[in-house]
Amino acid sequence: MAEDHGYLLDNRQREAGERFAAIAELFDSWTTAHLDRLGLTAGQHCWEVGAGGPGIPSALAERVGPAGRVLATDLDVSWLTGPAAPEGVEVRRHDVTQDPLPAEQFDLVHARLLLVHLPDRAAVLERLATAVRPGGLLVIEDADPALQPLACPDESGPAQLLANRVRRAFRARLAERGADLAFGRTLPRLLRGAGLTEVAAEAFFPVTSPACRALEAATVRQLREQLTGPDLTAADLDLHLANLAGAELDVTTAPLITCWGRRG
Incomplete structure (x- = not known):
């Protein structure tokens, strides 16, 4: 099947806000702990x-x-403007x-x-490295679903078996859109290849939490049409969402x- 390099998880949809909230609950403390440890301090200039x-x-x-500066960029800035x-x-x-x-x-x-979602991801990483001043840091965080x-x-x-069927369908849709499902593990090599030194990496793997269930449910609702097919029916997705609404299903993220x- 030919790859479609359009972004699968369109940020203009309502569920994107739910996904952002769940991702923030899961990963923000992990991210900021690393940035603090690496020396993020007053007066610095940052690009998100x-x-x-x-x-x-x-x-x-x-x-x-x-005294510092923060530039935040995105293709869709609607979640960064207005009251929020x-x-x-x-x-x-x-x-x-x-x-x-x-x-x-x-x-x-x-x-x-x-x-992970970009077809020219390695070239983009090299460009981002050139935006770092001498002595500054490039910090890249990406998933490794494989x-x-x-x-x-x-x-x-x-x-649990149904949840894994849904996850397989999601991973297949990601791959069709050009995502590299084994990208996360390549980051140390790519950062060194971009000329950076003192390269190191760690992984965060939340086994289960309410935020994991919330992220899964928002993703399934957002991609319902793309996930439905011969191997996964609308009734299957309804059942999976009902299972996620409880507290018994332990789902994780990549x-x-x-x-x-x-x-x-």
């Missing part, structure tokens, strides 16, 4: 690439203070695959769950690989 929702831009602005706009953050529509890079260089360039492909690693019954490197 493919920001999506306001959580991380707001956290960056709190840390760099009025993060305070102290410059928001700009930007296509990182095509548009010129910002004129300045940054102390920190950060992207989370962005590059590293742990199941929604329910504990396949203890029909609900491991999130956090990788960082310093520009010499």
Whole structure:
């Protein structure tokens, strides 16, 4: 089947806000702990690439203070404007695959769950590395669905088996849209190839939580038409959503690989 490189999870849909909220609950504390540990401090200039929702831009602005600068960019900035706009953050529509890079260089360039969806992801990573000032940091966080492909690693019954069928269909749709399901593990090599030093990486793997169920449910609702087919009926998806509405189904996410490197 020919690949369709359009983004599968359209941020203009209502469920995108639910997904952003669940992703923030799952991963924001992990992300900010790494940025704090790596030395994010007052007065620094930061670029949040493919920001999506306001959580991380707001956290960056709190840390760099009025003497610093935070630029948040995305193809769709609707979740970064209006009443929910993060305070102290410059928001700009930007296509990182095509548009010129910002004129300045940054102390920190950060992207989370962005590059895995791009067909030219390695080239984009190299471009982002050039936006880091000497001594600054590039921090890339991306999923690796192939590293742990199941929604329910504990396949203890029909609900868990159904969840894994739905996850397989989701992964197939991602692959059709050009996502690299094994991208996360390649980040250390790619950062070194972009000329960065002091490269290191860690993985976060939430086994189960209410936020995991919320993220799964929002994703299924958003992609209902794309997931329905000969092997997965509308009734199957209704049952899966009903199972997610309870507290008994332990669903997880793909491991999130956090990788960082310093520009010499």
